[in-house]
Amino acid sequence: MSVKDLVRNELKQRVQVSSTRQRYVDPPNMISLAAGDPNFLLPDYIADAISAAIKGGCNHYCFGDEAELKEAISNYYSKYGYKAPPNLITITSGGNPSLNQAYAAILNAGDENITPDPSYGGGGGMMRYLSVKNVHAPMKKVNGLFRIDLEALKKAITPKTKSLYLDNPGNPSGAVFTKEELKGIADLAIDHNFFVVSDETYSEYVWDGHKHECLIAIPGMENRTLVCMAMTKMYSWAGMRTGWVITGPELAPYVASAPSGSVSWPIQKGAVKALTEGYEYVETIKKEYEERLDYATKRLNELPGIKCTKPEGAFYLFPDISGTGMTSQEFGEKLREEEAIRISGSMYGPGNAKGHIRLSMIVPLSYQKTPSWYEVTKDKTLESAMDRIEKFVKRHVK
Numbered sequence: 001m002s003v004k005d006l007v008r009n010e011l012k013q014r015v016q017v018s019s020t021r022q023r024y025v026d027p028p029n030m031i032s033l034a035a036g037d038p039n040f041l042l043p044d045y046i047a048d049a050i051s052a053a054i055k056g057g058c059n060h061y062c063f064g065d066e067a068e069l070k071e072a073i074s075n076y077y078s079k080y081g082y083k084a085p086p087n088l089i090t091i092t093s094g095g096n097p098s099l100n101q102a103y104a105a106i107l108n109a110g111d112e113n114i115t116p117d118p119s120y121g122g123g124g125g126m127m128r129y130l131s132v133k134n135v136h137a138p139m140k141k142v143n144g145l146f147r148i149d150l151e152a153l154k155k156a157i158t159p160k161t162k163s164l165y166l167d168n169p170g171n172p173s174g175a176v177f178t179k180e181e182l183k184g185i186a187d188l189a190i191d192h193n194f195f196v197v198s199d200e201t202y203s204e205y206v207w208d209g210h211k212h213e214c215l216i217a218i219p220g221m222e223n224r225t226l227v228c229m230a231m232t233k234m235y236s237w238a239g240m241r242t243g244w245v246i247t248g249p250e251l252a253p254y255v256a257s258a259p260s261g262s263v264s265w266p267i268q269k270g271a272v273k274a275l276t277e278g279y280e281y282v283e284t285i286k287k288e289y290e291e292r293l294d295y296a297t298k299r300l301n302e303l304p305g306i307k308c309t310k311p312e313g314a315f316y317l318f319p320d321i322s323g324t325g326m327t328s329q330e331f332g333e334k335l336r337e338e339e340a341i342r343i344s345g346s347m348y349g350p351g352n353a354k355g356h357i358r359l360s361m362i363v364p365l366s367y368q369k370t371p372s373w374y375e376v377t378k379d380k381t382l383e384s385a386m387d388r389i390e391k392f393v394k395r396h397v398k
């Protein structure tokens, strides 16, 4: 018998190493607008809290997760009008681990999960691992952004539907779902008896007066919602791996029982500092993301064949490039080869992502306002990226 015969069946169907476990070796002139990997440097007072924790004995097991962190998370949610008692919070090592923890608690082989199209696909690996069918339900485009289509969701529901994935604010779609939209989803979940995995990774990033609403706060949804969150995007925390799952009192013990690793204790101490004292830092980051979004939206809309709507939330642009005559894959490949820009696109769903590309606003504008973990040279700024995209589009679209 070969090794392949012996390994887990669900894995041998498709070998796919997570993208964060792969290292890209880009040529020096490459600008990456592909990953959602924020570039901001941590302020000293947060880094110092981590260092003090290491020196102060937080190098043994952190039994029960850091109580102060659960308290800080609980307090953080009061701004959304939601009281999340600390005992209903499970600390995880980031956004995808939160999704994995949530799905591992609720899904059985043969169940179905519905994912609106387009959406972030981070839970797909766990679904395949658990032999769960991921059913894509199309979203509808309204004023340039993809929104929930309740009729399409209803069509996708079967007796096997166990969960719905909801990315709010949406990645890549950029929509921030209103209370009314969430109420529509809540009614479906209650009527058809399924859970909603509510991925709120970008809840801090809402623009132009839009407001983040918490699905779990809607009456009847407490034990049907699994809020999945990470500090990755909020505090430029991608390499420090901290997140959480919040749910209701009936469901929380099952979430906490799903197997997972724990989060480094000193990092949890740093997370307490960030959540309790770091809001000014988040505000600075937000301001800069919004400037980048405004700038790049304007530049893209000046190009032939491209239509770009500024998102209501998150820090991605998801322009329609179908007018260029290229598919999103062709656009991405040619742009990388000809202009050394890396983007993403077609992976966000089988239908609606077609004809779109996703640009992540992780590159500073023409000047360095906030300290970055990489050196930004003049030819590696967002301005330079947009100049290259302009050259590329004007060369291909007459």
Ligand SMILES: Cc1ncc(COP(=O)(O)O)c(C=O)c1O
Pocket (backbone or CB within 6 Å): 036, 093, 094, 095, 096, 097, 120, 122, 167, 171, 199, 201, 202, 230, 231, 232, 238, 243
């Ligand atoms: C909506 C969403 N959820 C989860 C994640 C994964 O977060 P993490 O890097 O903390 O695993 C991402 C990353 O891009 C995301 O966009």
